[in-house]
Structures are given as C-alpha cells and as structure tokens.
Amino acid sequence: MKKYSSDKDIHQLICKLIKNNWQYQRRKKHGRLSSPSGFTITVPGSPSDKRAFINFSKDIERTA
Known part of the structure; x- marks a missing residue:
C-alpha cells in the first residue's frame, strides 16, 4: 500500500479522495x-x- 503522507489523517483523507x-x-x-x-x-x-x-482539508473544500 502506498503511503501518501506521514500524517495518518491526511493519508486517510487522500485514500478516500482517490476512491472518488x-x-x-x-x-x-x-x-x-x-x-x-x-x-x-x-x-x-x-x-x-x-x-x-x-x-489541508480546508484547501480541498475550497477546490471541490
């Protein structure tokens, strides 16, 4: 499994976004x-x- 970030919350958020x-x-x-x-x-x-x-999550909300 690929690790996107050392921060577990950021990693989990990226995994959810990739599924979308x-x-x-x-x-x-x-x-x-x-x-x-x-x-x-x-x-x-x-x-x-x-x-x-x-x-990071606020940046995603602004772009989505």
Missing part, C-alpha cells in the same frame, strides 16, 4: 492531488504544523 476519482502524483519533494474538475493541491508529505490536517 481524484488523481495522486508523486513529485520530487511533495505529492500533487488533482481533482476531477482539474484543480491541483500540494500534499504535505511530512507536515510539521499541528494544524496541517485542518488546513
């Missing part, structure tokens, strides 16, 4: 998540901020 036709692409330093409508979001691989999951 989102595309994940591994880049050099960070991953890239593309929505079915074409928007892209940078995925934090090893977030150090305690609010990283909240900020």
Whole structure:
C-alpha cells in the first residue's frame, strides 16, 4: 500500500479522495492531488504544523 503522507489523517483523507476519482502524483519533494474538475493541491508529505490536517482539508473544500 502506498503511503501518501506521514500524517495518518491526511493519508486517510487522500485514500478516500482517490476512491472518488481524484488523481495522486508523486513529485520530487511533495505529492500533487488533482481533482476531477482539474484543480491541483500540494500534499504535505511530512507536515510539521499541528494544524496541517485542518488546513489541508480546508484547501480541498475550497477546490471541490
């Protein structure tokens, strides 16, 4: 199984999004998540901020 982020909550959210036709692409330093409508979001691989999951999920809400 692929690991998308070291943060378990971000990893689980990405797994759910991939099941809903989102595309994940591994880049050099960070991953890239593309929505079915074409928007892209940078995925934090090893977030150090305690609010990283909240900020990431808000970014997804804005693009979805």
